[in-house]
Amino acid sequence: MRWTTPVRVDPRSVIDKYHLYERTLNLLRAKMRGAGSPCTYFRNSAITLYGTEPEGLVKCYCWSKSGDDSNANQIKSSPDRDHALCMGTGYLEGYQKYGYHHLVVSTPSDVTLSSNNISVLTNSNGTPTAFSISSPTSTLEYIDTENFILENFQDIDFFIARDSTDPAINRVKYSYSIDNGISWSDITMIDYSLTRFGNRESSGFILPVLTPQIKFRITLQKRTASSPSPSFNSIRFRYRYQPNLSYIDPRYSDITLPSFLASREQATLEVSQGEYGFTTRRPMRWWTLPEASIKNSDIIMFLAGEFENQKYEVSNLIQHTHGPSLQLLHRSFESSFLRDRQDIIRILDLLI
Numbered sequence: 579m580r581w582t583t584p585v586r587v588d589p590r591s592v593i594d595k596y597h598l599y600e601r602t603l604n605l606l607r608a609k610m611r612g613a614g615s616p617c618t619y620f621r622n623s624a625i626t627l628y629g630t631e632p633e634g635l636v637k638c639y640c641w642s643k644s645g646d647d648s649n650a651n652q653i654k655s656s657p658d659r660d661h662a663l664c665m666g667t668g669y670l671e672g673y674q675k676y677g678y679h680h681l682v683v684s685t686p687s688d689v690t691l692s693s694n695n696i697s698v699l700t701n702s703n704g705t706p707t708a709f710s711i712s713s714p715t716s717t718l719e720y721i722d723t724e725n726f727i728l729e730n731f732q733d734i735d736f737f738i739a740r741d742s743t744d745p746a747i748n749r750v751k752y753s754y755s756i757d758n759g760i761s762w763s764d765i766t767m768i769d770y771s772l773t774r775f776g777n778r779e780s781s782g783f784i785l786p787v788l789t790p791q792i793k794f795r796i797t798l799q800k801r802t803a804s805s806p807s808p809s810f811n812s813i814r815f816r817y818r819y820q821p822n823l824s825y826i827d828p829r830y831s832d833i834t835l836p837s838f839l840a841s842r843e844q845a846t847l848e849v850s851q852g853e854y855g856f857t858t859r860r861p862m863r864w865w866t867l868p869e870a871s872i873k874n875s876d877i878i879m880f881l882a883g884e885f886e887n888q889k890y891e892v893s894n895l896i897q898h899t900h901g902p903s904l905q906l907l908h909r910s911f912e913s914s915f916l917r918d919r920q921d922i923i924r925i926l927d928l929l930i
Contacts, residue, residue, distance in 0.1 A: 599900045599907070603868075606908055610867055614839025615885065616823055616830055619870075619892075620877040623671035627873075635671050636686050638664035639705050662774045663812055673877075676870075677820035677836020678735055683723050683794065684812035685709065690722040696798070699809060708742070711798050711807035721796040721810065725758050730819040731789045737780035738770055740811040748808040751797040752780075756789055775814065785817075833881055838870035840878070843910060861894075865910040872909050877916065889916045 626632050640658035657668030663684060665672035670682040683689065685698055685706045695713035698706040711719050741750040752765040770779040785792070796810050820836035830837075843863040850857050866872055876892040890913035898907045 599905050602900065602907060606867060610839050610841055611827075613841045615841070615883045616833050616837045616881040617840045617870075617878050618676045618835065618837045618881060619872065619879070620673040620675055621873065622667050622875060623674055624667040624669045625873075625875050632669065635669040636682075636688070638668055638670055639684070639686050639707065640664060641668060675816070676838065678816050678818050679729065680814065680816045681726055682812060682814045688724050692720045692722075695719050696721065708809040708811045709796075709798070710809045711800060715803050717800045717803055717805075719798050721798075722759065723794045723796075723813075725791055725793045726815075727791050728789055728817060728819075731785065732787060732818045732821070734780075734783055734785060735816040735818055737765065737783050737813065737815050738776035739767065739778045739813045740776040741778065741808060742811075743808040744806070746801075747805040748798075748800045750808045750810050751799065752813070753795045753797070755793045755795070756785070756791060758791065759793055759795075762795060776812070830882070835881075837881055838866060840864045840866045840870070840880075861912045862890075862914075863910055863912050865908050867908055868906040870909070872911060874911075878913065890914060891916055 623635060624632055638657060638661065640661040640663070641656075657664060657666065659666040663672075663682065664670055667673065670684060670687065672680060672682065674680055685708065691709075693713075693716070695711055695716040696709055696719050697712035699708040699710050700706050709721055711717075737752075739750070739752060743749050752767060753762040754765060755762050765783050766781045767778040768781045770776050792815075794813060794815070796813070798808050798810060800807055818836060822835055823830045823833045823837045841864065843865055845860055846863070848859050848861060850859075864878075872878070872892055872895060874892055874895050877889055878892055879889045880886055892911045892913060895909060895911040897909055899905060900907050
């Protein structure tokens with residue numbers, strides 16, 4: 579039988595009565611301001627929480643690369659880990675830097691061709707690597723990208739292109755539109771020194787703050803109909819959408835890029851029993867505030883202090899929560915030092 583007693587008081591409402599979450603979070607902010615070190619991170623777009631294939635990302639053409647010409651169309655089970663276009667991730671979005679959004683357009687992208695006079699060139703393995711003019715009578719064709727929505731746009735970090743031209747007989751011109759293709763403006767291009775990402779970069783390319791959208795046009799042009807065609811491989815455009823740390827905190831006036839603070843946790847000793855006895859370890863653990871959405875497999879790089887310019891891989895992340903709705907207080911994680919022998923270092927050095 580049931581007792582005829584009134585409904586008991588939910589103890590969770592008592593916990594929230596004194597706003598412990600806000601008070602604890604404010605205390606953590608004060609600690610982080612006093613002990614935190616500025617950091618940035620790089621996130622592999624291809625890694626998802628459950629290990630599934632990411633949705634909405636464009637697969638890079640390095641998946642179809644094959645060393646055997648007879649199997650040129652065979653899809654590999656893994657991408658080329660040393661491919662600069664996708665940064666070894668297998669997807670054009672590659673690694674995303676904290677506070678920035680990186681857009682890449684290449685042959686697998688959703689583009690609009692001016693006519694059927696444009697074809698896709700393939701290498702000896704049958705991999706589609708570039709666009710070119712295929713018609714012997716056409717002298718000018720263009721490729722339009724999709725209309726990209728810019729989230730809280732602040733400024734342009736870089737615009738880099740990879741193409742192949744002969745200035746005497748052909749050229750590739752780049753332009754952009756912020757009104758979905760109604761009007762176009764040319765982008766001035768100069769030689770780019772880090773040739774692994776491209777061979778030309780923009781000069782003086784500026785957009786107003788909070789520009790809502792952008793669309794790019796790549797124009798292929800031959801001097802005469804009989805001239806060889808130029809070829810276009812890719813463009814990469816990165817913009818900043820978060821304020822620089824120097825704007826948020828005047829103490830870091832020399833850090834002119836978006837970053838967050840991370841603090842070292844007190845060293846702990848962990849003892850575990852393995853197959854051959856006990857193992858002791860002192861993991862290097864850090865913690866961050868909720869605003870820095872650190873995830874496992876992120877590459878974190880410190881921007882000041884004892885660990886400046888050192889890169890670590892995030893692992894064993896724990897989300898510390900409070901209250902009935904599991905409000906996030908902070909994240910803690912372990913880190914393992916990345917050395918120069920690892921392929922990922924060669925990629926990230928180009929993105930800093």
